[in-house]
Amino acid sequence: MTRTVFYTATTLDGCIADPDDSLDWLLRQPQEEGGAGDYAEFIGGVGALVMGSTTYAWVLAHEQGVWPYTLPAFVLTHRELPLPASAASGEPADVRFRSGAVVDMLAELRGAAGAKDLWIVGGGDLAGQFADIGALDETVVSIAPVVLGAGRPLLPRRLDLELLEVGRNGSFVVARHRVIGALAEDRENG
Numbered sequence: 001m002t003r004t005v006f007y008t009a010t011t012l013d014g015c016i017a018d019p020d021d022s023l024d025w026l027l028r029q030p031q032e033e034g035g036a037g038d039y040a041e042f043i044g045g046v047g048a049l050v051m052g053s054t055t056y057a058w059v060l061a062h063e064q065g066v067w068p069y070t071l072p073a074f075v076l077t078h079r080e081l082p083l084p085a086s087a088a089s090g091e092p093a094d095v096r097f098r099s100g101a102v103v104d105m106l107a108e109l110r111g112a113a114g115a116k117d118l119w120i121v122g123g124g125d126l127a128g129q130f131a132d133i134g135a136l137d138e139t140v141v142s143i144a145p146v147v148l149g150a151g152r153p154l155l156p157r158r159l160d161l162e163l164l165e166v167g168r169n170g171s172f173v174v175a176r177h178r179v180i181g182a183l184a185e186d187r188e189n190g
């Protein structure tokens with residue numbers, strides 16, 4: 001069954017990007033291939049990905065317009081955005097623009113992932129939109145030894161989670177959590 005997984009990296013104070021959408025603080029961190037939270041292992045279990053338009057713009061800028069993914073990628077936006085100029089695979093980039101409530105596209109996203117997982121690339125509010133409808137299953141978060149004081153939030157919701165796994169990779173703490181649901185206090189108070 002397809003699980004929905006928010007796999008990302010954050011600062012210790014819960015920012016996934018700085019206020020200017022820079023990830024410089026992240027890209028300079030040392031990482032060990034094959035270590036906890038290993039990207040190659042993670043992506044092997046992913047069948048499709050979904051991201052918001054800010055993340056899409058960042059990926060395109062970072063990769064100089066060359067789309068790095070071969071899996072179906074859903075980009076959520078209310079605007080008309082350009083497709084990537086080219087793809088690293090040499091095939092046309094499989095980028096599908098969608099807009100609206102996540103609940104209305106969930107079946108399509110899960111279907112595209114097949115028997116594998118759906119990766120929520122970011123940002124945090126998008127992961128929150130899945131959590132709002134009870135469709136965020138797991139988070140895998142690599143915590144960098146950085147605080148920024150302000151930036152794009154990791155997951156701006158009130159949720160209870162269960163710690164499943166913790167490890168170290170280079171300078172990162174990697175934590176995998178199952179999402180239980182709304183904070184117990186919020187559930188009790190109706």
Ligand SMILES: NC(=O)c1ccc[n+]([C@@H]2O[C@H](COP(=O)([O-])OP(=O)(O)OC[C@H]3O[C@@H](n4cnc5c(N)ncnc54)[C@H](OP(=O)(O)O)[C@@H]3O)[C@@H](O)[C@H]2O)c1
Binds near residue numbers: 078
């Ligand atoms: N640390 C990491 O590993 C990591 C991972 C991923 C991303 N990031 C970074 O984190 C930042 C995230 O940016 P962000 O917080 O702005 O989030 P984002 O999810 O990347 O982009 C948000 C935008 O996506 C569009 N959108 C979101 N939900 C939608 C929906 N249901 N229907 C239609 N459009 C929707 C809206 O823009 P429009 O409608 O105006 O297009 C919204 O303003 C970026 O800088 C990104 O590069 C970091």
